[in-house]
Amino acid sequence: MHLREMYRKGQLGLSFELYPPKDSAGDKALFRAAEKLKDHRPVFFSCTYGAGGTTRERTLEICVQLQRDCGVPATSHFTCVGSSKNELIEWLSQAKQSGIKNIMTLRGDVSPSAQIRPDGLKHANELVSLIKEHFPDLGIGVAGYPEKHVEAPDLQTDLDNLKRKVDAGADAVFTQLFFENRNFFTFFEKYQKAGIKVPLIPGIMPITEFDRIKRMTAMCGAHFPPDLCSRLEAVKDDKEAQLNIGIEHSAKQCEELIAKGVPGIHFYALNLSKACRGVLKAIGR
Numbered sequence: 001m002h003l004r005e006m007y008r009k010g011q012l013g014l015s016f017e018l019y020p021p022k023d024s025a026g027d028k029a030l031f032r033a034a035e036k037l038k039d040h041r042p043v044f045f046s047c048t049y050g051a052g053g054t055t056r057e058r059t060l061e062i063c064v065q066l067q068r069d070c071g072v073p074a075t076s077h078f079t080c081v082g083s084s085k086n087e088l089i090e091w092l093s094q095a096k097q098s099g100i101k102n103i104m105t106l107r108g109d110v111s112p113s114a115q116i117r118p119d120g121l122k123h124a125n126e127l128v129s130l131i132k133e134h135f136p137d138l139g140i141g142v143a144g145y146p147e148k149h150v151e152a153p154d155l156q157t158d159l160d161n162l163k164r165k166v167d168a169g170a171d172a173v174f175t176q177l178f179f180e181n182r183n184f185f186t187f188f189e190k191y192q193k194a195g196i197k198v199p200l201i202p203g204i205m206p207i208t209e210f211d212r213i214k215r216m217t218a219m220c221g222a223h224f225p226p227d228l229c230s231r232l233e234a235v236k237d238d239k240e241a242q243l244n245i246g247i248e249h250s251a252k253q254c255e256e257l258i259a260k261g262v263p264g265i266h267f268y269a270l271n272l273s274k275a276c277r278g279v280l281k282a283i284g285r
C-alpha cells in the first residue's frame, strides 16, 4: 500500500521501526518481536538504513522478509550521505524490484565514513526529488524534528527545510522521538502555519532502559523531562521498574496525542515488543 493511503480519517495508523541486527540471534529476536507487534495491525514496519550504506543489503533483506513472513508492508529507510547519485538510483531500483513500495527518505548523519560527495546529494529534499524523478510510484516519508534538528540554527529554519522536502514530493512526515507532547503540539501549529498539509506522525520511543535512552536522547537532541529523569534515576538498578515507568509515560503521551487527533503513531521499537505492547495494552489498542 502506498504511504498516501495509510492514514485514513477516523483510523490510527500504527507503525513500528526496527533495525538490522548484527547476527543471527539478533535476527531471531527481531522476527519474534515483529510476530508479536503484527497483532496490533500496523500499517507498516520500517527498517533503518546505516548512513553511508553500511546496511545496504541487510535493510532490504529484512524488509523483504518482514513482508513475506509477517504479511505487513515494510518501508525501507534510505540515506543519501556517502553515496553517488548513480549508487542511489541503483539501490532504489533494487528496492523497487524487491517489492518495496515506500521509502523513509533521509540524508543520514555526516561522519568521517559518510561524507557528502561531489557526485552525490547534500540534503534529503534532493533525495526526495531524485525519487520523484526516477521512481514516481514510490511513497515517500521524511523526518521532522519537533525540537529542531541538532544542526539547524533555529526551529523556523529547520521547518523551512522540512517544507522543501514536502514540496519536493514527500507524502508524510515522521518525527524524531520526543518525551514532551507540548513540544510536538507547538511544532504542529507552526507546521500548519507553514502550509504543510501531509500527515505528521509523532515518533514515540517507550523507554526500556534508562542508560540506553540517555545515550539516544543526547545524540538526537530530544529534551528529557527532569521529573521523568528523577523517577528513572530512583530505580536505576531495577530494569523492570524502568520499563514500567517507560510504558506509563509513553501511554500518557499516546493517549493525549490520539485525543488531539493525530493520524498515526510511529514507534521506535528497537527490535523489542514488550514495551510497545505494554503501551498499546494500556491505551486499549
Ligand SMILES: Cc1cc2nc3c(=O)[nH]c(=O)nc-3n(C[C@H](O)[C@H](O)[C@H](O)COP(=O)(O)OP(=O)(O)OC[C@H]3O[C@@H](n4cnc5c(N)ncnc54)[C@H](O)[C@@H]3O)c2cc1C
Pocket: 047, 048, 049, 050, 051, 077, 078, 079, 104, 105, 106, 107, 108, 109, 110, 122, 123, 124, 125, 142, 143, 144, 149, 150, 151, 152, 157, 158, 159, 161, 162, 164, 165, 174, 175, 176, 177, 203
Ligand atoms: C523518522 C526518522 C527515521 C530515521 N532513520 C534513519 C536511518 O534509517 N538511518 C540513519 O542513518 N538515520 C536515520 N535518521 C536520522 C537522520 O538521518 C539524521 O537526523 C540526519 O542528521 C538528518 O537527516 P534528514 O533526513 O532529516 O536530513 P535533512 O532533511 O537534509 O536535514 C539535515 C539538516 O540540514 C538542514 N537542511 C535540510 N535541507 C536543507 C537545504 N536544502 N539547505 C540547507 N539546509 C538544509 C536541516 O534543517 C537539518 O538541520 C532518522 C530520523 C528520523 C526522525
